[in-house]
Amino acid sequence: MEKRDVIIVGGGPAGLAAAVQLHKKGVANILILEREHHLGGILRQCIHDGFGLSRFQTALSGPEYAARFIEEVKRCEIPYQTDTTVLEISPEKVVTAASREGLVQYQAKAVILTMGCRERTRGALGIPGERPAGVFTAGVVQAYMNLYNRMPAKEVVILGSGDIGMIMARRLTLEGAHVQAVFEVQPIPSGLPRNIEQCLNDYGIPLYLSHTVTQIHGDSRLTGVTVSQVDEKLRPIPGTEKEYACDTLILSVGLIPENELSIDAGVQLDGRTRGALVDEHYQTSVEGIFAAGNVLHVHDLVDFVSMEAERLADAAALYVTGETLADCPLGIRTDENVGHTIPQRVSGKADFQLSLRVRRMMKDCRVVVRQNGQEVAAKRMKKALPAEMIQFVVRADKLVSQENLEVSVEC
């Protein structure tokens, strides 16, 4: 069996950033396994710009952003293998992968999970009605248009105000399709404010909050959808139904970290993120298996994915060179305003980056970290939105004990 210090599962933004950072830290016996023909992951189909503002202080398209890392991987001669699908990861860190060359098993010292996420589908939502052609997730439409040069839509309704859906609303409009409206079941948008402005408002595409699709019509190609208003419990309100004739329904209703391989490796997941439970080293419940990027929790900006993977690589580099990573016995609890945090456990001995999302929109508030009821870190927010991940550093020297931390949002 081939031995590697680190196997990176997935050559998207997280995997690439982790690889480059590991190399910088002197770890050379790496292998990136990528199932597609090219490195770059989902960035390859994101031809719009706006990537890289935090990481590179410049606006790049998705492929340009990916290219910065891919060039670095090539320059550093970091080994990677495309067209290779990982079939299994064992708790002992044996990675089994298939490619046209055969089935290969690697014994890794550390495994880095960077598989990204998948889109929530119509079936997962349980939207009632028929099952015609013309119901797509936003990412599928993006792939068809940007990678395959296929036009899948003319008259479009979009369900969900996720970022990819809004970006595709603009893209479709520019390519001659007619986007009638975007409907969002929640009372607030789920995507970033800048996308609402640049992708919907600039093109006169209305966004209806507290609305959802309650019927899908058509036995061959989609002929239309029924849309209803919903009440505060998100239940459709009878009598508010409205019909929209359309040939395409695009769903942008959420992303789910793709953790099937992780589960088989024995990695424990957090029910809130559907990603792994990790400590400040981004190490999962299985020693030597690390996770970062969208497989860990869904990000709104790829820059944060890269930076998270770089922090992971710092810890993983220590791990494979035989250093003991500090124990992380301190849990991080959250109040009802906080959806989740990453990490979920810390050592209390080192500064760490706290990532979190709020559950509802709040204005003029403070995100506060407490220990024994005492404030140890805080961030003031003019406006906190569920769509925007909040990040700040918690400093170890401010901690007051070995008790768990509590994160809350206060107005």
Added chain:
Amino acid sequence: MENLYDVLVIGGGMIGSAVARELSRYDLRIGVLEKNLDVCYETSGRNSAVVHGGFAYDTGSLKARLCVEGNRMMGDLAKELDFPFLRCGKVLVGNTKEDMETLKRTMEQGEANGAVGLELIDEERLHELVPAVVGKFAMFSSRSGILDPFQYTIALAENACENGVEYFFDSEVTGIGRDEEGNYHLATTQGEFACRWVVNAAGLGCKTISDMLGIEGYRVIGSKGDYIILDKRTGPLLPMPVYPVPSNTYMGIHVTNTIDGNVTIGPNADMVSDFRYYGVPQENMDYLAESASQLWPHIHKADYIRNYSGILPKWVDEQGVIQDFKIEIRDELAPRAVNLVGIESPGLTAAVPIARYAIEQMKEREELRENPAFNPCRKGIVRFESLSTEEQEKLIRENPDYGEVICRCEKVTRAELLQAIHNPLGVSTLVGIKYRTRSMMGRCQGGYCQMRLEQMIEEELGKKETEILYARQGSQVFFGKVREEA
């Protein structure tokens, strides 16, 4: 007449294909006319996929007799035709005294029908068999099982095809006439066909075809059932189908493990007259989950991956009472026409016995000569995912296309997709390839693989993007290219 078929079978579902396959044992020119673009778009592909024991039907009925026979032979048939079948058993779970009485009656009826392997079991044994179920006792039917209804139907059709049967898709029968020689002339959406014998295996269209044959008066209603499919993560919690105690007419909402490790919940039973509408209403989904949770409390919305519905054609009398299968030749009204009406559940279990029963009636009227070249065996597509690591390794070495995983959720490889795209029946829809490989059937529902799959269909079959169909006629996926290539 030059272009005269000995037999034309109307309907290429599991019954029509079983009839065609069993008929291909004889020296006959056989055609199958299917209105859809594949063989399992309607009832054959839209059901619970359970191989029944034969205890639920009135003693002496065809349903009882042919079901018991079908159950008995399913293992051998699965080997011959290489489709996935698992004799996992099933339980009918009860709680009350009345439930116990019903189960006892069901068992007696089953035994009278010739069903074997039936047993009343207590709570302890029930929980040994299915730890996650809720109930006080059960009837255990050890000979019940599950199969892949798509592969099963496709296997019957492909074996028929390999034995010389011609399949015509997109060929809906619109009228039937007879000439002075007694030959049938079938007008279809693809032109006229002529034959000496005709078989009505039209499923949901059985009454329409029966009327066209001049055998009028059947009353056929649709019983529409909705289902929810759960993620494979739930599969290990359900080693066999769990049913409630049945009523006289309805099996009840059950929880069923699928051959591939998913779980399905359903069906309800709504009487319908529109046999083309397969929409699933919200209230039915809610009802299914609520109702099935009483038997098996592991149903969570986070595990939903899809929903679907199917319609059973039920032959009923004036009072609406559901009747037996009708398999008849009415010499006085339509000689040389085999009329199958009301083939509903247990039609899946009984398909081949139904076909044989129908052919026996033909043989009473005409001597059929054996086809010495008949081959009962058919090979399916080898599933990469189902193999051990060593077998997978060997397979990739023999055929590198097996090393290219296209569908990540179900681990379907390029080799499997190529075989499916070049299937013997010539089916080329996305759903047709999905049924043959399970690509797009996993938890991401084609989010990752459908683009690759679509591109392979274009390349392999030389189709334009605007010719790619999702499932039915008119289900184009694309309006063209985004930009014309330079």
